[in-house]
Amino acid sequence: MKLLGGILLIIGTSIGGGLLALPVSTSQIGFLNSSLLLFGCWVVMTLGAFLILEVNLWMPSNSNMISMAKATLGKWGQLVAWITYILLLYSLLAAYIAGGSDFLGNLLNKYSLGLPGWSVSLLFTLILGTVVFHGIKSIDIVNRFLMFLKMGSYFLLIFLMVKHVTLEKLSGGSIRYMTTGITVAITSFGYATIIPSLRCYFHNDIKKLRLAILIGSFIPLVTYILWDLTVMGIIPRLGDNGLIEMLHSGHSNSEVINVLSTLLQKDVITSFAEIFTGVCLLTSFLGVALCLSDFLSDGLKIEKTGLGNWFIQSLTLIPSLIVVLFYPGAFISALSYAGIYCVILLVLLPVLMVWYGRYRKNISNGYRVFGGKPLLVILMIISVLLIIQGISGSF
DSSP: OHHHHHHHHHHHHHSSHHHHHHHHHTTTTHHHHHHHHHHHHHHHHHHHHHHHHHHHHHSOTTOOHHHHHHHHHOHHHHHHHHHHHHHHHHHHHHHHHHHHHHHHHHHHHHTTOOOOHHHHHHHHHHHHHHHHHTOHHHHHHHHHHHHHHHHHHHHHHHHHHGGGOOHHHHSOOOGGGGGGSHHHHHHTTOOGGGHHHHHHHHTTOHHHHHHHHHHHHHHHHHHHHHHHHHHHTTSOSSSTTOHHHHHTTSOHHHHHHHHHHHHHOOHHHHHHHHHHHHHHHHHHHHHHHHHHHHHHHHHHTOOSSHHHHHHHHHHHHHHHHHHHHHOTTOHHHHHHHHHHHHHIIIIIHHHHHHHIIIIISOOOOSOOOTTHHHHHHHHHHHHHHHHHHHHHHTO
């Protein structure tokens, strides 16, 4: 049961709002190439996760990424980890506010309750922010109900939609566009920050930790490929209302739902798609907002009580909300920025931490990831290339 619990924690951390962006962000390369891309990202991010596990096992229990970076790389490593962690969480929060506002605005329009875009973003943030403000107990209650809805609606959607998939729509695409969706794909496997907590959960049981990481990360890979299969197999890549057009529209979430509704003419599928889309964004927002507020509270040494809680929650929500108010279509672009920070925090830094820990400071002991120096060099090159590509693609 503990192994199952660990696997579910990784699945829950992985599968979120990023899932919704995958068919659109990888539409130019086509289904087959997107599946290969997802597999490659899974391999890289899983190896990064195992490296984080190795370093964490050198440290006392309850050591986090920041303390791991400081112990192996010094103050510069701690600073890079701290800044990257903050940027990653703010980028993810901006993405989920943008995606959630798009979803909420589309829902309100259906009931003739259309509001200006800025007010929808503000309303979405206030409603979800209230849950976060009341702490982890309220988030836990809401999240349990939402997770049940998310997984139930996902499996029902796949079951109902897969018979409408056509092989013709799954063909096509060009590998030369492989770089366009890679940062979003990377973000979809950004679960490794939970590994220090899993170590405590498993009481240093390395065998179960490795198994939980492997299975817990592989299930999201299958989930993503199935989601790409159904959406790409129904919605054309090219033409008006095609996936590539959505990529540049800034309102991909609502457009995917509207096009599915038009093409399939099935109210039940539309309803489940709306539920699934909305719940993915809600659970992602709650998880990231909680993580960011706890991180800020710990880093600034301000308790989340009374006026301190108001300050921490404002610092958590307002910067990302401002980004969305000035750039409403920030969903996919914010996830792309998050992908850059994921590579730095969850691949490049772990490689450097392992290198310094093993070969410079000689503090490694016990569990060691296979591959030695060649694997670390390969991962370092891949991570640098991904960061360069992500930065160049953002301008």
